[in-house]
Amino acid sequence: MQIQETPALKAEARNLNFFYGENKALKNINMPIYDKKVTALIGPSGCGKSTYLRSFNRMHDLYPGNRYEGEIRFFPDNTNLLSADVDPIEVRMRIGMVFQKPNPFPKSIFENVAYGLRVRGENNRRVLDDKVEHALKGAAIWDEVKDRLSELASNLSGGQQQRLCIARALATDPELLLFDEPTSALDPIATGAIEELVHELKKRVTILIVTHNMQQAARVSDYTAYMFLGEMIEFGKTDEIFIKPQDKRTEDYITGRMG
Amino acid sequence: MKPLTTEQIRAVIARGKLKDNIFKVMGIFCLSLALVVIVALIADMVIKGSERFTVDFFLNFASRHANKAGILSAWVGSLLVMFVTALAAVPLGVAAGLYLEEYAKRNWITNIIEINISNLAAVPSIVYGLLALGIFVYQFGFGQSILSAGLTLALLILPIIIVSTREAIRAIPAMIREGSMAVGATRWQTCRYHIIPYAMPGILTGVIIGLARAIGETAPIITIGALTFIAFLPPAPFSELGDGGTAGLFDWVMAPFTVMPIQIFNWTSRPDPAFEVNAAAAGFVLMAMVLSMNAVAIYLRYKMRKNIKW
Numbered sequence: 001m002q003i004q005e006t007p008a009l010k011a012e013a014r015n016l017n018f019f020y021g022e023n024k025a026l027k028n029i030n031m032p033i034y035d036k037k038v039t040a041l042i043g044p045s046g047c048g049k050s051t052y053l054r055s056f057n058r059m060h061d062l063y064p065g066n067r068y069e070g071e072i073r074f075f076p077d078n079t080n081l082l083s084a085d086v087d088p089i090e091v092r093m094r095i096g097m098v099f100q101k102p103n104p105f106p107k108s109i110f111e112n113v114a115y116g117l118r119v120r121g122e123n124n125r126r127v128l129d130d131k132v133e134h135a136l137k138g139a140a141i142w143d144e145v146k147d148r149l150s151e152l153a154s155n156l157s158g159g160q161q162q163r164l165c166i167a168r169a170l171a172t173d174p175e176l177l178l179f180d181e182p183t184s185a186l187d188p189i190a191t192g193a194i195e196e197l198v199h200e201l202k203k204r205v206t207i208l209i210v211t212h213n214m215q216q217a218a219r220v221s222d223y224t225a226y227m228f229l230g231e232m233i234e235f236g237k238t239d240e241i242f243i244k245p246q247d248k249r250t251e252d253y254i255t256g257r258m259g
Numbered sequence: 260m261k262p263l264t265t266e267q268i269r270a271v272i273a274r275g276k277l278k279d280n281i282f283k284v285m286g287i288f289c290l291s292l293a294l295v296v297i298v299a300l301i302a303d304m305v306i307k308g309s310e311r312f313t314v315d316f317f318l319n320f321a322s323r324h325a326n327k328a329g330i331l332s333a334w335v336g337s338l339l340v341m342f343v344t345a346l347a348a349v350p351l352g353v354a355a356g357l358y359l360e361e362y363a364k365r366n367w368i369t370n371i372i373e374i375n376i377s378n379l380a381a382v383p384s385i386v387y388g389l390l391a392l393g394i395f396v397y398q399f400g401f402g403q404s405i406l407s408a409g410l411t412l413a414l415l416i417l418p419i420i421i422v423s424t425r426e427a428i429r430a431i432p433a434m435i436r437e438g439s440m441a442v443g444a445t446r447w448q449t450c451r452y453h454i455i456p457y458a459m460p461g462i463l464t465g466v467i468i469g470l471a472r473a474i475g476e477t478a479p480i481i482t483i484g485a486l487t488f489i490a491f492l493p494p495a496p497f498s499e500l501g502d503g504g505t506a507g508l509f510d511w512v513m514a515p516f517t518v519m520p521i522q523i524f525n526w527t528s529r530p531d532p533a534f535e536v537n538a539a540a541a542g543f544v545l546m547a548m549v550l551s552m553n554a555v556a557i558y559l560r561y562k563m564r565k566n567i568k569w
Contacts, residue, residue, distance in 0.1 A: 062440060064365055093443035103434040105453060106567040115452065116442035154568040165438070172442060 007034040008075070010176060010206040011056070015070035016082075018051055018060070025051045027230045028070075033176070035075075038198060038207040040221035040238065042214055044253065048230040049210045050100075053178050056081060056208065057095045058088035074176075093120070096169030096205075097178040101185045102161035104153035104168075109145050112153045112164055116172040131171055138204075139167035140197050159190025166197065170205075177201065179209040183216065195220050214254060218242050226250040301546060308540025316540060320490040321522065325533035330541050332489045333522035336405070337474055337548070339493060339511060340518055343409020344416065344473050349466055352417050353455075356424025356462075361450055380418035387415045388482025396483050403484035405493060406512040411479050416469030423465020427458035432569050460563040467556035471549045477520040487525040489517045519545045 011033040018026035026048050033039050041049040051060075058081065060066040072081040074094070081091050104112050113132045122128060132149070136142040141163040145156070153164055162182060169177060179198070183191040198207060198220045211217050217224050218238060225235040226247070234241060234250045245251040263271070319329025363369045391411035401407040431454060439449040493514030494506035519541060526538040 057441060059437065059441070062437065089443050089445060092441055097441040099434055099438065099441075101434060103432075103438040103569075105435065105438065106457065106569065115439070115444075118452075119442055119444045119448050152566060152568075168438075168442065 007037055009033070009073075010035040010075055011081075012073045012075075013052075013055075013070070014073060016052075016055065016072060017069035018048075018055055019067040019069075020051075021065045025230050026055070029232045031225055031232055031235050033206060033208055034223060035206050036202055036204070037222040038202050038209060038220055039223040039225065040217035041208065041210045041225050041227060042212070042217045042253070043227035043233075045212065047227040049227050050180055051230075052227065053180055053208060053210050056176065056178055057092045057097050058082070059097070061088045093172065094174060095176045095178060096172065096174030098162070098165050098169055098180065098182045100181045102158055102165050104156070104161050104164050106152065106154055108150045109153050109156070109164060110149040113167045113171050116168060120172065132167075135167040135171035136164075138170045138201070139163045140193065140200070141167060157190070159186050159193055162186060162190065162194060163197065166194075166201075170201075174205060176206045176208065179207065179211075181210050181212060184212065191216075214242075226253060228253070301543065304539040304543040304546065306539075308536055308538075308543055311536055311540035316537075317544075321488050321517075321525075325531060325537055328526075328534070328537055330519065330522055330537075330544060332492060333517050333519045333541065334544065334548075335492055336485075336489075336516035337518040337545075339405050340408045340412065340480075340516065341470055341474055343405060343512060344412040345466065345470060347410055347413035348416050348420055348469065351413070352420025352465075352469075353424050353462055355417075356421045356428065357450060357454065359421070360425050360428040361446060361454060376418050376421055380422065383478075384415055384476055385478040385482060387411055388479030390414070391479060392483050402513065403486070403515055404513045405516045407483050408480050408485060408516065408518070409512070411483055412473040412476060415476065415479065416473050419469040419472065420462070420465050423468070424458065424462050427461025427465070428454055430461065431457050435569065457567055460560040460567070463559055463563070464556055467552050471552050474518075474549060474552070475520055475545065477524055480518055480521060481524075485521050486515050486517050487521055489515060519548070 009032055013029045013031045013033075016026055016029040017024060029052060041053060043049050054060055055068060056072060060068070068082045070082070073079070074081050079086060081095075105115065107115075110128075110132055113135050114128045117128055117131055122131075133142065133146075136145060141160060144160060145151075145164075153161060156164060162185075166177075166182075183194050186194065195216060198209065201207060202222075209217075209221065221238045223236065224238045224241040226233045226241065226245070226249070228249055234245060234247045236246075241250065242254060245254060315327075316329045317334065318331055319327060320331050321333075322328040359369065359373065363372075388411060391407060391414065395401045395407040395410050396403060401410070435453055435457070436449060439453050440446075444452070493511035493516060494500060495511065496506060496508045498506050500506055523538050523541045523545065526534040526541065
């Protein structure tokens with residue numbers, strides 16, 4: 001008999017389909033996201049992993065002609081994130097996102113991190129100072145920027161900018177953090193820093209990360225899902241996916257025969 | 260194919276470079292032609308009008324005697340009309356551009372509106388004058404006032420401001436918008452904290468280009484009935500009026516007025532050649548007004564853009 005500890009669910013995609021106009025980009029995806037774990041989405045370009053990720057915070061709602069079918073259940077309150085009754089803004093207040101290319105606002109470092117709080121109506125300087133410091137520490141960039149919080153964020157290096165963007169997402173205490181290929185625009189050292197950070201962050205927040213770098217998936221994630229042509233081919237513990245994939249297509253991708 | 264010898268490669272480069280040089284010379288020629296024309300124009304006005312460049316010229320009203328006539332009512336009128344124009348056109352134009360870029364759904368109605376904004380920019384200015392004569396002067400009863408003129412010119416430059424606002428907004432990368440929305444901002448918060456501030460340099464450029472066009476407009480202002488000869492200024496706020504009362508804060512908007520281009524037009528149409536000197540001098544002042552507006556725009560744009568990098 002095998003005793004297996006199953007972590008709590010943070011979210012779960014159920015029969016998720018997604019359409020860009022007529023084009024079906026996600027096909028019947030079912031997948032759990034476990035609480036306080038890192039789940040990596042891998043797959044060749046155009047397989048729908050970013051599309052899937054951006055469904056979680058309803059980013060597709062910003063553009064016309066996009067349509068969801070199915071559900072993404074979000075726990076503990078069992079909200080369907082994709083329901084028409086749920087305001088996408090409410091979803092984005094609970095779920096943070098870090099983008100492929102660092103996208104700090106052309107404002108000061110402080111204002112970049114404080115922005116999410118200001119949007120929530122927080123204008124008390126004391127509270128802002130506190131939370132900004134906390135977020136910058138959480139994103140492991142506090143020591144580098146603490147003396148120049150009023151400087152423009154664009155003066156930071158690419159890796160620092162990306163950690164600043166992580167701090168911006170952390171400042172509002174998200175329950176789930178989405179990473180969309182966060183290191184694809186960074187050099188190996190900056191990438192290492194982000195990966196270390198992801199490892200640190202999973203103690204407090206659930207993480208879903210898209211990566212086209214399999215080593216990265218293997219390094220940072222607890223669970224991995226392999227996607228291909230809009231379908232979820234295989235999902236499992238990262239060790240198992242990388243050591244003994246069940247599906248031939250997953251194996252081909254991981255061993256570098258494809259993609 | 261055999262690989263080219265060094266000689267042949269050099270010959271190919273020489274042929275290419277010849278065309279390079281021909282184009283360069285042509286370009287410099289065209290550029291200097293344009294520059295020479297504008298410099299000659301300005302120089303001509305300066306030389307012709309030089310004897311009128313006195314303080315009196317700026318402080319005197321129009322007069323039957325060319326050497327006593329000045330442009331006081333004209334430049335004050337131009338500035339006040341521009342003020343009304345900017346006050347009306349900037350909020351309207353920016354709001355319209357913002358709505359079209361950030362809020363409007365992409366459908367056939369939006370498409371029709373977009374096409375018609377471009378059409379509006381091409382409508383001859385006299386047509387705006389006719390429209391304003393009917394609506395502002397008679398229908399709304401604003402009369403032949405600074406308010407009517409300001410609103411007319413505001414209509415005229417509205418398309419310019421809308422188009423430049425939209426272009427400035429479109430130059431903001433989608434990732435900035437997404438970054439803002441991703442932390443849970445509403446569209447308006449995104450506009451207020453990001454889109455409007457980052458688009459401001461571009462909007463400002465459009466506003467100044469529009470105002471520079473408006474300040475030189477003559478036809479629509481004549482159509483709504485600006486005076487050509489006027490020997491008083493609009494009442495300053497809280498100044499004493501002839502009847503013993505005190506002017507209100509906004510009484511000046513209802514005052515009759517004249518503007519620089521009309522004053523120039525009036526002087527050039529007089530038989531006495533002495534007035535041509537006045538016209539040249541006033542023409543130069545108008546030029547200087549437009550150029551300094553452009554200079555301010557360039558400076559502000561440079562200052563604001565310095566901090567906006569993606």
